Amino acid sequence: MTEAPNADPQELAKFSQLAHRWWDPDSEFKPLHQINPLRLEWIDRHARLQGKRVLDVGCGGGILADSMARKGAQVLGIDLATKALRVAQLHAMEAQTPGIEYREVAVETLAAEQPESFDVVTCMEMLEHVPDPSSVVRAAATLAKPGGWVFFSTINRNPKAFLFAIVGAEYVLKLLPRGTHEYAKFIRPSELARWCREAGLDLADTRGMEYNPLTQRYWLSGDTSVNYLLACRKP
Known part of the structure; x- marks a missing residue:
């Protein structure tokens, strides 16, 4: 396939190297497994996934895509990391x-x-892993x-997010491999909301995601200072 312009080869290589895990x-993907039930329930509460046609952009190994299909949705997962997609396809088999399929194609x-x-x-x-996130939003x-x-x-872009998402998660708690995130690529909620409005979407809900390292528990809250989720509707 022709190389998509809105992809960072180093990012693709990074996730491909870990694909088998x-x-x-x-593994390094333990946080994704832990937060997936929260994300799934939040999405399902808004969108009622049963019987819906769903696209999961940047699906990786398919953790979210697989769980949405098990909720009764017809799911297409797309990604440009070839090895991660192969893992997703193998797991689905x-x-x-x-009701799930995968395809190596750019969202644009x-x-x-x-x-x-x-x-x-x-x-x-x-x-936070692509050169032009606003293009993905559009x-x-x-x-x-x-x-x-x-x-x-x-992930939000501020000193607290740097401390929690990079120093804490990658270096102190070792929840993620070092180098997983780059602070300059973090996105403020106001920036993401503006891109959504410019793309013709209406903002419906914003939630923060918090983590307690002692109990190893994640939960959704009103605090969007580090990790956050944003729901939009197309008029």
Whole structure:
């Protein structure tokens, strides 16, 4: 396939190297396994996934995509990290997950092919890994049907987020491999909200995600100072 402009080869390589560990709940992807029930319930509460056509952008090894399919959605997961996609496909075959398929394609390319085709579009933990996140937001908005839902999650950009998401998560607690995140690529909620409005989306809900290292518990809250989720609707 032709190389998509809105992808960082180093980021793709980083996640491809870890691909075989994606479904190990005690691996580098343990935080994704731990937060997935929270994300899934929040998305389902807004969008009612049963019977919906769903696109998961930057699906990686398929943790969220697989769980949305098990909620009764017809899910397409897309990513540009080839090895991670192969892992997702293999897991879907082994687990016999119904209603799921995967494709190696850029979201901008798919938006040109299939505008207004999906009831729900999710893009979780990806925007902070691409050169032009606003392009992903525009493509996601294009792919959603009128009245459809678009969900994002990413990391705020401020000193607290640097301390918690990089120093704490990567160096002190070792929840993530060092170098997983780059502070300059973090996104303030005001920036993401502006990109959504510019793409024609209406902001419906914003939630923060917090973590207690002593209890190893995650929960959703009103504190968006570090990790946060944003729900939008297409008019």
